[in-house]
Amino acid sequence: MIGFVLFFAWLGFGGDYVWSLQGHHPFPWVGIVLTIVAILVAWYAYKTGPEKVLWATGARELITPQDDGERQLANVVDEMAIAAGVPRPRVWIVPDDDPNAFATGHDPRDSHIAVTRGLLKICNRDELQAVIGHELGHVKNLDVRLMTTLAALVGAVLLVREGMGRTMMYGGRVPMRSGGSGGSGGGGRRSKDAGPLLAILLALWVISWIIAPIITQLLVLAVSRRREYLADAMGAQFTRNPLALAGALEKIEGAAAPTTAIKRGVAHLCIVDPLGRRFTNREGWLADRLATHPPMSQRISRLKQMGYVELKKEGGSFTSSGRG
Amino acid sequence: MWVLLIVAVIAVGWMIGAYNGLISLKNQTVNAFKQIDVQLKRRHDLIPNLVNAVKGAMDFERSTLEAVIQARNQAVKVNASGPEAMKQISQAENALSGALSRMLVTVERYPQLKATGNIGQLQEELSSTENRIAFARQLYNDTATQYNTRQQQFPTTLVAGLAHAAPTDLWEIEDQAERVVPQVDLSRR
Numbered sequence: 043m044i045g046f047v048l049f050f051a052w053l054g055f056g057g058d059y060v061w062s063l064q065g066h067h068p069f070p071w072v073g074i075v076l077t078i079v080a081i082l083v084a085w086y087a088y089k090t091g092p093e094k095v096l097w098a099t100g101a102r103e104l105i106t107p108q109d110d111g112e113r114q115l116a117n118v119v120d121e122m123a124i125a126a127g128v129p130r131p132r133v134w135i136v137p138d139d140d141p142n143a144f145a146t147g148h149d150p151r152d153s154h155i156a157v158t159r160g161l162l163k164i165c166n167r168d169e170l171q172a173v174i175g176h177e178l179g180h181v182k183n184l185d186v187r188l189m190t191t192l193a194a195l196v197g198a199v200l201l202v203r204e205g206m207g208r209t210m211m212y213g214g215r216v217p218m219r220s221g222g223s224g225g226s227g228g229g230g231r232r233s234k235d236a237g238p239l240l241a242i243l244l245a246l247w248v249i250s251w252i253i254a255p256i257i258t259q260l261l262v263l264a265v266s267r268r269r270e271y272l273a274d275a276m277g278a279q280f281t282r283n284p285l286a287l288a289g290a291l292e293k294i295e296g297a298a299a300p301t302t303a304i305k306r307g308v309a310h311l312c313i314v315d316p317l318g319r320r321f322t323n324r325e326g327w328l329a330d331r332l333a334t335h336p337p338m339s340q341r342i343s344r345l346k347q348m349g350y351v352e353l354k355k356e357g358g359s360f361t362s363s364g365r366g
Numbered sequence: 367m368w369v370l371l372i373v374a375v376i377a378v379g380w381m382i383g384a385y386n387g388l389i390s391l392k393n394q395t396v397n398a399f400k401q402i403d404v405q406l407k408r409r410h411d412l413i414p415n416l417v418n419a420v421k422g423a424m425d426f427e428r429s430t431l432e433a434v435i436q437a438r439n440q441a442v443k444v445n446a447s448g449p450e451a452m453k454q455i456s457q458a459e460n461a462l463s464g465a466l467s468r469m470l471v472t473v474e475r476y477p478q479l480k481a482t483g484n485i486g487q488l489q490e491e492l493s494s495t496e497n498r499i500a501f502a503r504q505l506y507n508d509t510a511t512q513y514n515t516r517q518q519q520f521p522t523t524l525v526a527g528l529a530h531a532a533p534t535d536l537w538e539i540e541d542q543a544e545r546v547v548p549q550v551d552l553s554r555r
Contacts, residue, residue, distance in 0.1 A: 125504055126505075
């Protein structure tokens with residue numbers, strides 16, 4: 043959060059610096075405005091995120107279990123909450139036949155876990171437990187808070203870039219296109235010690251404005267992927283049964299049709315990519331950079347490695363397709 | 367002169383952080399230990415319900431049912447504290463687990479019992495309770511290990527004395543007989 047606000051302060055005060063070079067009033071109001079905007083956006087996203095997400099999917103809260111499946115789900119969530127050492131989250135069921143699950147909620151004391159009907163149908167108790175363990179791993183690591191903040195960051199960078207672009211146009215002297223030129227940073231600038239260092243700094247600042255949204259988005263996706271691996275590992279740690287999670291992921295991938303109830307904004311919170319985006323499953327440099335989730339085969343093989351390591355110690359044997 | 371001051375401030379800051387970390391872990395360990403008790407109590411409360419539910423149909427298995435009730439009462443009576451606490455509680459609870467599993471195996475021999483939805487539900491509750499006890503113990507061991515490790519790692523050992531940090535015992539199986547894999551013989555009747 044602090045980094046988010048500081049980033050904006052940097053961008054904002056940089057803008058003021060450019061203005062001061064052009065002889066306008068030195069009061070850094072652009073910096074202040076941007077910082078305030080950043081604070082407001084962060085606060086708003088923080089407060090309203092989780093409820094909106096649940097409402098958008100049409101989920102129904104599980105308060106008293108109606109049948110065996112729901113009872114099992116309630117018990118499984120309780121067990122995992124004990125193993126994770128977090129308070130019991132609220133459980134929601136999403137009426138979609140495609141298997142998926144996600145967790146929201148900024149604080150472990152006020153967290154929500156949602157599973158789809160499809161998941162309840164195809165997973166057995168152990169696999170369901172492993173998926174819930176993965177989601178509780180997200181909750182315990184405060185991943186939701188992290189990803190919401192980052193998403194707000196991306197949105198705000200885009201927003202402010204529009205604003206700054208327009209302001210600079212009206213300022214007249216420094217059109218956005220001139221960012222690459224090494225020499226003079228802008229016509230009409232009259233400061234005396236212009237020096238090349240200043241111009242380079244200015245150029246860098248303008249370039250970073252242009253690519254800021256792209257870089258931010260890529261950073262957010264990279265963070266998202268690492269957190270998915272971490273949540274997989276935590277799920278395996280809570281259940282002490284990594285093969286169960288590997289099995290669950292295989293089943294989910296086998297059944298994968300896009301989960302229509304879960305919209306784009308929530309994609310990074312789910313256990314598998316609900317939009318069924320093709321590049322999520324491809325490996326390779328570009329796909330790796332653009333996906334919110336790591337490639338499924340990689341996740342499964344990492345989990346299997348954890349499992350086979352266990353089997354090896356107990357003197358067991360593994361028969362299926364080699365070492366993932 | 368200034369450098370010394372800054373170093374001193376950083377050192378004190380670190381000490382405060384390390385001390386607080388140890389205190390936090392100690393309290394988490396104690397909490398995790400008590401969590402086991404919460405789940406054990408839940409099991410104690412659940413057992414009379416289960417026995418009542420099967421009593422009608424299992425008239426011939428009197429002794430098994432009575433064994434369970436007795437073991438449960440014993441376990442409830444154990445109210446130990448101090449270093450021997452874990453051992454006594456473990457013994458009583460293990461005895462109860464043994465009696466319970468024998469009873470559950472016997473229930474399997476009465477198919478008409480399974481037909482009534484109640485038993486299925488109670489069995490799910492029981493197995494969930496056993497899972498919870500296991501996970502509570504797992505959490506306790508994990509937290510205690512974290513606490514022990516933090517105490518013993520290098521810079522924090524300097525502060526450990528100040529924080530009255532003592533290594534805690536992990537939950538472990540006392541009775542070697544427990545480690546034997548149970549034989550399930552499905553050939554009779």
